[in-house]
Amino acid sequence: xxxxxxxxxxxxxxxxxxxxxxxxxxxxxxxxxxxxxxxxxxxxxxxxxxxxxxxxxxxxxxxxxxxxxxxxxxxxxxxxxxxxxxxxxxxxxxxxxxxxxxxxxxxxxxxxxxxxxxxxxxxxxxxxxxxxxxxxxxxxxxxxxxxxxxxxxxxxxxxxxxxxxxxxxxxxxxxxxxxxxxxxxxxxxxxxxxxxxxxxxxxxxxxxxxxxxxxxxxxxxxxxxxxxxxxxxxxxxxxxxxxxxxxxxxxxxxxxxxxxxxxxxxxxxxxxxxxxxxxxxxxxxxxxxxxxxxxxxxxxxxxxxxxxxxxxxxxxxxxxxxxxxxxxxxxxxxxxxxxxxxxxxxxxxxxxxxxxxxxxxxxxxxxxxxxxxxxxxxxxxxxxxxxxxxxxxxxxxxxxxxxxxxxxxxxxxxxxxxxxxxxxxxxxxxxxxxxxxxxxxxxxxxxxxxxxxxxxxxxxxxxxxxxxxxxxxxxxxxxxxxxxxxxxxxxxxxxxxxxxxxxxxxxxxxxxxxxxxxxxxxxxxxxxxxxxxxxxxxxxxxxxxxxxxxxxxxxxxxxxxxxxxxxxxxxxxxxxxxxxxxxxxxxxxxxxxxxxxxxxxxxxxxxxxxxxxxxxxxxxxxxxxxxxxxxxxxxxxxxxxxxxxxxxxxxxxxxxxxxxxxxxxxxxxxxxxxxxxxxxxxxxxxxxxxxxxxxxxxxxxxxxxxxxxxxxxxxxxxxxxxxxxxxxxxxxxxxxxxxxxxxxxxxxxxxxxxxxxxxxxxxxxxxxxxxxxxxxxxxxxxxxxxxxxxxxxxxxxxxxxxxxxxxxxxxxxxxxxxxxxxxxxxxxxxxxxxxxxxxxxxxxxx
Numbered sequence: 001x002x003x004x005x006x007x008x009x010x011x012x013x014x015x016x017x018x019x020x021x022x023x024x025x026x027x028x029x030x031x032x033x034x035x036x037x038x039x040x041x042x043x044x045x046x047x048x049x050x051x052x053x054x055x056x057x058x059x060x061x062x063x064x065x066x067x068x069x070x071x072x073x074x075x076x077x078x079x080x081x082x083x084x085x086x087x088x089x090x091x092x093x094x095x096x097x098x099x100x101x102x103x104x105x106x107x108x109x110x111x112x113x114x115x116x117x118x119x120x121x122x123x124x125x126x127x128x129x130x131x132x133x134x135x136x137x138x139x140x141x142x143x144x145x146x147x148x149x150x151x152x153x154x155x156x157x158x159x160x161x162x163x164x165x166x167x168x169x170x171x172x173x174x175x176x177x178x179x180x181x182x183x184x185x186x187x188x189x190x191x192x193x194x195x196x197x198x199x200x201x202x203x204x205x206x207x208x209x210x211x212x213x214x215x216x217x218x219x220x221x222x223x224x225x226x227x228x229x230x231x232x233x234x235x236x237x238x239x240x241x242x243x244x245x246x247x248x249x250x251x252x253x254x255x256x257x258x259x260x261x262x263x264x265x266x267x268x269x270x271x272x273x274x275x276x277x278x279x280x281x282x283x284x285x286x287x288x289x290x291x292x293x294x295x296x297x298x299x300x301x302x303x304x305x306x307x308x309x310x311x312x313x314x315x316x317x318x319x320x321x322x323x324x325x326x327x328x329x330x331x332x333x334x335x336x337x338x339x340x341x342x343x344x345x346x347x348x349x350x351x352x353x354x355x356x357x358x359x360x361x362x363x364x365x366x367x368x369x370x371x372x373x374x375x376x377x378x379x380x381x382x383x384x385x386x387x388x389x390x391x392x393x394x395x396x397x398x399x400x401x402x403x404x405x406x407x408x409x410x411x412x413x414x415x416x417x418x419x420x421x422x423x424x425x426x427x428x429x430x431x432x433x434x435x436x437x438x439x440x441x442x443x444x445x446x447x448x449x450x451x452x453x454x455x456x457x458x459x460x461x462x463x464x465x466x467x468x469x470x471x472x473x474x475x476x477x478x479x480x481x482x483x484x485x486x487x488x489x490x491x492x493x494x495x496x497x498x499x500x501x502x503x504x505x506x507x508x509x510x511x512x513x514x515x516x517x518x519x520x521x522x523x524x525x526x527x528x529x530x531x532x533x534x535x536x537x538x539x540x541x542x543x544x545x546x547x548x549x550x551x552x553x554x555x556x557x558x559x560x561x562x563x564x565x566x567x568x569x570x571x572x573x574x575x576x577x578x579x580x581x582x583x584x585x586x587x588x589x590x591x592x593x594x595x596x597x598x599x600x601x602x603x604x605x606x607x608x609x610x611x612x613x614x615x616x617x618x619x620x621x622x623x624x625x626x627x628x629x630x631x632x633x634x635x636x637x638x639x640x641x642x643x644x645x646x647x648x649x650x651x652x653x654x655x656x657x658x659x660x661x662x663x664x665x666x667x668x669x670x671x672x673x674x675x676x677x678x679x680x681x682x683x684x685x686x687x688x689x690x691x692x693x694x695x696x697x698x699x700x701x702x703x704x705x706x707x708x709x710x711x712x713x714x715x716x717x718x719x720x721x722x723x724x725x726x727x728x729x730x731x732x733x734x735x736x737x738x739x740x741x742x743x744x745x746x747x748x749x750x751x752x753x754x755x756x757x758x759x760x761x762x763x764x765x766x767x768x769x770x771x772x773x774x775x776x777x778x779x780x781x782x783x784x785x786x787x788x789x790x791x792x793x794x795x796x797x798x799x800x801x802x803x804x805x806x807x808x809x810x811x812x813x814x815x816x817x818x819x820x821x822x823x824x825x826x827x828x829x830x831x832x833x834x835x836x837x838x839x840x841x842x843x844x845x846x
Contacts, residue, residue: 001053002033013068014046024125043132047071078103089120093130096120100144115144166268173261176200209235223252245274279422282310290433297331303430304334314339314386315408321401328404339386359401364392368412386410393423395431494523547581547705548589550614550635561597568607576615582635582702584682592675596639596698603643613638627685633704640697646690724752732756733763733778746833760785767797775844780807804843
């Protein structure tokens with residue numbers, strides 16, 4: 001621009017030639033031309049324009065024409081704006097500055113809205129007079145219009161968010177300032193202006209529902225800690241107590257430049273959606289609960305409860321109409337806690353002028369009894385019964401007003417269309433259910449005589465079936481115990497015969513009597529063993545899990561099985577080498593095998609082969625899940641027959657109690673169910689494999705025993721500690737005199753000091769009287785006081801007292817869930833002196 005200024009013809013201008021310019025102008029122009037910032041000079045009374053290269057783009061197409069021309073000619077389009085500004089500077093000598101000044105500037109012959117930041121600074125001569133103006137500035141049109149666009153966009157967004165119930169927030173976590181829009185602020189109870197400037201997070205969480213605070217706070221903290229996404233549904237409690245459900249979503253992120261944490265997001269009012277979900281669930285609940293009800297009063301009460309809970313009102317109910325008496329009878333209503341019932345008979349006149357609306361089938365909704373013209377006169381009475389607001393909905397049939405469904409609320413409330421629609425839907429479903437029940441009742445009454453006849457015949461049939469079932473049970477008992485009873489009688493014959501011979505030989509003074517004593521003892525012991533088997537079979541003996549050698553058990557049973565099953569079944573065994581010990585009750589295991597073998601024999605009416613196999617099995621996770629057992633190692637005992645086999649339907653029902661495929665009188669259907677119960681109680685599994693015509697295999701899976709061999713350990717202890725000592729005092733408590741006398745003599749024979757009592761109270765009196773006792777040996781089942789009760793009281797008097805229980809039938813005194821209580825010393829009756837010695841010594845040393 002320096003060259004243009006030198007070459008310009010200034011003679012025609014008011015400035016004259018350059019050589020004649022005053023020093024003030026030359027100095028100012030020199031500074032202007034050397035400045036990199038857009039700068040111009042308006043000089044003299046005409047404000048002649050001079051400017052630098054940086055300022056040249058400002059006049060656009062007016063450059064270079066504008067050089068040396070008066071300001072009023074150059075800026076004719078904006079002169080109305082800048083002329084007063086320039087004149088004020090020239091007149092007062094005070095500078096002027098403006099920002100984002102709008103100047104309606106022509107560009108290309110078309111007016112444009114432009115914006116500028118600029119200043120006018122006075123230039124003075126040597127005398128101090130203002131002779132010119134320095135103009136510096138730049139255009140801000142793009143920035144202003146962009147800011148306006150953003151602002152307009154935000155306003156449109158806010159209008160959209162306001163109509164869609166969406167609020168926004170931006171939380172500067174580092175500074176703890178949450179800036180939010182009006183909708184967000186209103187939801188969280190914060191002043192909108194304060195929210196716009198930014199408020200601490202603590203100001204917003206005060207509206208969280210108490211039950212949601214911990215959950216939402218934890219989610220917020222996790223989002224901040226992990227700089228992750230946030231999405232939670234929770235409740236806000238308004239100042240009036242109204243619940244608002246919201247869905248808040250956002251993301252916490254760290255600013256790459258400043259390092260600060262920002263957590264922006266949006267919140268959506270989802271109350272209507274949640275209310276709709278509640279209403280939908282309520283209708284499903286209504287249908288399910290009404291399905292089981294017959295009484296119309298119960299139906300109405302259930303419907304009222306669901307209606308009241310779902311709408312969150314103070315009261316809900318149904319009333320039946322008597323048009324002649326003009327009354328509404330409410331049998332039972334539902335009331336929120338603290339709200340009194342209005343059940344009873346109400347008159348039409350109690351409903352004021354709007355009873356006519358109800359008669360016409362119109363729903364009456366009152367939001368505030370104080371302001372509603374229909375209820376203003378009775379507002380106090382309505383509020384007294386918690387009906388400040390209410391909905392009364394008539395139920396009509398063929399145009400007749402037959403019932404009323406209503407809701408009352410103790411506070412003024414704005415009823416939504418959805419509330420009324422839900423109420424109408426629920427009332428219709430309730431009416432339909434009541435009509436259906438009435439129709440069903442009529443049908444039942446119509447068929448009453450037929451049902452009576454059927455009932456009578458059914459009763460006769462049931463009596464006949466019960467008689468048959470009882471006969472089958474008796475036959476089953478005979479079938480399953482006949483062989484054992486035969487052996488039992490044989491054993492008694494040995495005992496009685498041996499004792500008779502012993503008595504006769506003693507009378508003659510003979511001394512060679514051992515074989516008679518041994519024979520009688522062997523017979524008695526075998527009889528005792530059979531008794532224990534009978535108790536085990538009838539599930540009256542507690543499970544006493546022990547390590548079981550299944551191979552030895554099967555081998556020992558073979559003779560019994562051959563005798564029990566008869567010649568029609570050929571018994572074979574396949575016993576695995578290296579078989580693990582099973583952990584189960586030995587007698588119950590034997591009973592289960594016997595049950596399976598009897599079933600196998602019955603499945604082969606024409607004879608066949610019965611095979612008992614043993615093996616080790618590892619049950620993997622997949623099989624364990626299907627069988628509902630723990631994965632691991634099991635001992636398998638399988639019983640296979642070559643009989644008729646079973647269909648899939650029969651296998652599915654085989655373990656059901658009393659299910660049997662045998663003919664009438666051939667079985668009770670209890671065998672397999674007992675096997676199943678024992679095996680499952682032992683922690684194992686039982687499985688049937690069979691096809692019609694291909695025989696059947698039943699596999700028992702018993703848990704593997706991992707501990708030491710208890711049998712060997714017990715025998716070693718017995719051999720070393722059989723005898724007693726005179727300083728060990730044993731109190732024998734037994735109500736049966738002969739058993740008591742035997743026990744006392746046997747213990748004295750073993751070397752113990754023994755005292756006795758015939759009952760629990762007598763024994764307790766000895767102990768509480770100061771009698772020193774080392775071991776209490778007591779029967780369990782006694783009159784007046786059981787052995788367990790005696791033991792509990794005796795231990796209070798003698799805390800270190802050892803206890804040994806004995807009985808022939810335990811019930812639940814020392815057994816729970818079919819297993820002996822842990823740590824219980826127990827000796828089953830009958831017992832020999834060796835067994836008594838071992839158990840007493842074990843109890844004393846425990």
